[in-house]
Amino acid sequence: MYDAVVIGCGPVGALTANLLGARGVRTLVVERSTAPHGQSRAFSCDDEALRIYQQAGLRREVERDTHQPRRAEYVNARGRVFAEIALDEVDFGLGAGPLHLFDQPRLEATLRRGLDRFPHVTLRTGVELTGLTQHADHVTATLHDTRVEARYVLGADGARSTTRAAAGITLTGASYAEPWLAISGVVEPGAVRVDATRFVCDWRRPAFVSPGAFGTYRMEFMLRDDEDPADMTRPDTIRRLITPYVDPDRFTTTRSAVYTFHHLIADRWRDRRVFLLGDAAHQMPPFLGQGLCSGLRDAANLTWRIAQVLRGDADDALLDGYEAERRPHTEAMATTSVRLGRVFLVRNRFGAAVRDTALRLAQTAPWVRRAIRHFEFKPRPALPGHHAPVGTMFPQPSVAVAGTRVPLDDVLGAEYAVIGPGVDASTALDWRGPVARFVRVARPGTPAPADITTVEDVDGTLTAWFAEHGRDLVVLRPDRFVAS
Ligand SMILES: Cc1cc2nc3c(=O)[nH]c(=O)nc-3n(C[C@H](O)[C@H](O)[C@H](O)COP(=O)(O)OP(=O)(O)OC[C@H]3O[C@@H](n4cnc5c(N)ncnc54)[C@H](O)[C@@H]3O)c2cc1C
Known part of the structure; x- marks a missing residue:
C-alpha cells in the first residue's frame, strides 16, 4: 500500500x-x-x-x-504606454522578485x-x-x-x-467566448523588435508579447469573431501576426496552439x-x-x-x-485576473478610448498610480479567518548562519519552525507541538549560543518584523505561514 x-x-x-x-x-x-x-x-x-x-x-x-523582466507595460492601439508595473521596484519580502519567466x-x-x-x-x-x-x-x-x-x-x-x-x-x-492563439518560439539575438513584457490593449486585436528565458519569445493573440481557429496556425498567418514583435525570418516557432480560456x-x-x-x-x-x-x-x-x-x-x-x-x-486570484481581462480585452474603439482616458485620469491620484506601478492589486498570500500576523506569510530575507549568507527558508527546514529573538534552548524543551526546528534571531555581531540554531538578521528585516508585531517568537507552518 x-x-x-x-x-x-x-x-x-x-x-x-x-x-x-x-x-x-x-x-x-x-x-x-x-x-x-x-x-x-x-x-x-x-x-x-x-x-x-x-x-x-x-x-x-x-x-x-x-528570466526576470524589469517592467510589464500596457499599451493602447496607438502604441502608447498607459499603465506600467515597475517589477524591479517591487519586493514583497518573500525572498524573490515578483515575476519570473x-x-x-x-x-x-x-x-x-x-x-x-x-x-x-x-x-x-x-x-x-x-x-x-x-x-x-x-x-x-x-x-x-x-x-x-x-x-x-x-x-x-x-x-x-x-x-x-x-x-x-x-x-x-x-x-470565454473568444479563442486565443499562443505562439512560442526561439528568436535569434538582435531579431527582437519589442523587447518588453507587453499587454497590447489594441481593441482590434488584444495581444500579449514577451521575451522569455534562453532566447525564447511568447506571443498570444485574441482571435476575431470571423476567424477560423484552424487557419490561425498556418505559417503565413503566424508570420503576419508576429512581424511587429520579432523578425519572422529569424524566429523559429516551437509551438502554436489555439486555446479557449476558462x-x-x-x-x-x-x-x-x-x-x-x-x-x-x-x-x-x-x-x-x-x-x-x-x-x-x-x-x-x-x-x-x-x-x-x-x-x-x-x-x-x-x-x-x-x-x-x-x-x-x-x-x-481568478477574480483579479478576470478584472484585468476586462481592461485588456475591450473590443471596440469607443470603449477603448473610454478605458484609456479613465486610466490616465485615475493615475493622477498617487495611490492609484502606486497600486499599479507596484503591483499592489495582486492578492497577497493570506489565510482566511486570522488576525495578522497569524495567517500571513512570513518574510524571507537573506540571513547569515556562522558567517555564511543563506535564504532564511534554507535554515527553517521542511517542517514546523519556531523562530524569533526570544527562542532559546528552553523553548525547545517546553515545546509540545509537532516536529519543529527552533531558530533564534540575533542582531549581527551578537555571540551565537552553541545549543540553538542562530541566524544573524543581516538587513534588519526580522528584527523590524518582530518589533512591528510585538512578538518575540512565532510558530511557522511548513508552508511558511504564521500559525501562532
Ligand atoms: C496559453 C496559456 C498560458 C498560460 N500561462 C500561464 C502563466 O503564465 N502562468 C501560470 O501560472 N499559468 C499559466 N497558464 C495555466 C497553466 O498552464 C496551467 O494552470 C497548468 O499547466 C496546470 O498544470 P497541472 O499540472 O494542474 O495540469 P496539466 O499541466 O494539464 O497536467 C495534467 C497531467 O495529468 C495527466 N493526466 C490526465 N489525465 C490522466 C489520467 N487519467 N491518468 C494519468 N494521468 C493523467 C496529463 O497527461 C498531464 O500530464 C497558462 C495556460 C495556457 C493555456
Missing part, C-alpha cells in the same frame, strides 16, 4: 510528488503520457512559486532557467529530475487512471493495467481530470480520501499568470497536512483546512 498516489505528472503533480518525497511519504505518480508534455503553456511565475520550489529543494535549479518543458524536466532524489517515490509513465473506489482507510485506484491501493489519492490530472469525474465532483463557472472551479476539492489540485480543481484566464502558480500553492498547502496525518501528528480534520484555505485565495 502506498501512502499517496498522485494522478498526473504535469507541473502540479510533479511538484506535489517532490514535496511529498521531501517529507518521506511513499508515493506513486502515474502519468498517462509516455513523454513529458514538452510544450509551453504557462510562461510566468511569481515570488511565492519560487519559495514553494525552494521547499521542494529545487529553487536553484528552477531559478537558473528563468520560464520555459515550461525545462521546468517540467527539472521537476521530474527532482523525483530521482527519493527512493520512496516512483513515477510510472504511460499509465492511466480509469477509476477509484474509496474504503474506510484507503483508496483503490484502478489503472489501465493494474490496481493500486493508497491511503490518499491526489488528483493533479488537469482540466479534464479523471480523478474529479471518478469522485463525482462537478465544475462551476464559465468559458474561469471554472470544482464544487468540492476533497471527497473523503481523494483531493483535487491544480487545473483539476480550478482554471482561470492567464491575464495575471496565476493558473499554475495557484496549483503550486495547492501542493504546498496540502502536502504537509498529508505528511502530518500519515505520521499520526494530526487527525483527519487537518485535511479539511486545505480547501477552506485555498479556495478563497484562488477565487481572489
Whole structure:
C-alpha cells in the first residue's frame, strides 16, 4: 500500500510528488503520457512559486532557467504606454522578485529530475487512471493495467481530470467566448523588435508579447469573431501576426496552439480520501499568470497536512483546512485576473478610448498610480479567518548562519519552525507541538549560543518584523505561514 498516489505528472503533480518525497511519504505518480508534455503553456511565475520550489529543494535549479523582466507595460492601439508595473521596484519580502519567466518543458524536466532524489517515490509513465473506489482507510485506484491501493489519492490530472469525474465532483463557472492563439518560439539575438513584457490593449486585436528565458519569445493573440481557429496556425498567418514583435525570418516557432480560456472551479476539492489540485480543481484566464502558480500553492498547502496525518501528528480534520484555505485565495486570484481581462480585452474603439482616458485620469491620484506601478492589486498570500500576523506569510530575507549568507527558508527546514529573538534552548524543551526546528534571531555581531540554531538578521528585516508585531517568537507552518 502506498501512502499517496498522485494522478498526473504535469507541473502540479510533479511538484506535489517532490514535496511529498521531501517529507518521506511513499508515493506513486502515474502519468498517462509516455513523454513529458514538452510544450509551453504557462510562461510566468511569481515570488511565492519560487519559495514553494525552494521547499521542494529545487529553487536553484528552477531559478537558473528563468528570466526576470524589469517592467510589464500596457499599451493602447496607438502604441502608447498607459499603465506600467515597475517589477524591479517591487519586493514583497518573500525572498524573490515578483515575476519570473520560464520555459515550461525545462521546468517540467527539472521537476521530474527532482523525483530521482527519493527512493520512496516512483513515477510510472504511460499509465492511466480509469477509476477509484474509496474504503474506510484507503483508496483503490484502478489503472489501465493494474490496481493500486493508497491511503490518499491526489488528483493533479488537469482540466479534464479523471480523478474529479471518478469522485463525482462537478465544475462551476464559465468559458470565454473568444479563442486565443499562443505562439512560442526561439528568436535569434538582435531579431527582437519589442523587447518588453507587453499587454497590447489594441481593441482590434488584444495581444500579449514577451521575451522569455534562453532566447525564447511568447506571443498570444485574441482571435476575431470571423476567424477560423484552424487557419490561425498556418505559417503565413503566424508570420503576419508576429512581424511587429520579432523578425519572422529569424524566429523559429516551437509551438502554436489555439486555446479557449476558462474561469471554472470544482464544487468540492476533497471527497473523503481523494483531493483535487491544480487545473483539476480550478482554471482561470492567464491575464495575471496565476493558473499554475495557484496549483503550486495547492501542493504546498496540502502536502504537509498529508505528511502530518500519515505520521499520526494530526487527525483527519487537518485535511479539511486545505480547501477552506485555498479556495478563497484562488477565487481572489481568478477574480483579479478576470478584472484585468476586462481592461485588456475591450473590443471596440469607443470603449477603448473610454478605458484609456479613465486610466490616465485615475493615475493622477498617487495611490492609484502606486497600486499599479507596484503591483499592489495582486492578492497577497493570506489565510482566511486570522488576525495578522497569524495567517500571513512570513518574510524571507537573506540571513547569515556562522558567517555564511543563506535564504532564511534554507535554515527553517521542511517542517514546523519556531523562530524569533526570544527562542532559546528552553523553548525547545517546553515545546509540545509537532516536529519543529527552533531558530533564534540575533542582531549581527551578537555571540551565537552553541545549543540553538542562530541566524544573524543581516538587513534588519526580522528584527523590524518582530518589533512591528510585538512578538518575540512565532510558530511557522511548513508552508511558511504564521500559525501562532
Ligand atoms: C496559453 C496559456 C498560458 C498560460 N500561462 C500561464 C502563466 O503564465 N502562468 C501560470 O501560472 N499559468 C499559466 N497558464 C495555466 C497553466 O498552464 C496551467 O494552470 C497548468 O499547466 C496546470 O498544470 P497541472 O499540472 O494542474 O495540469 P496539466 O499541466 O494539464 O497536467 C495534467 C497531467 O495529468 C495527466 N493526466 C490526465 N489525465 C490522466 C489520467 N487519467 N491518468 C494519468 N494521468 C493523467 C496529463 O497527461 C498531464 O500530464 C497558462 C495556460 C495556457 C493555456
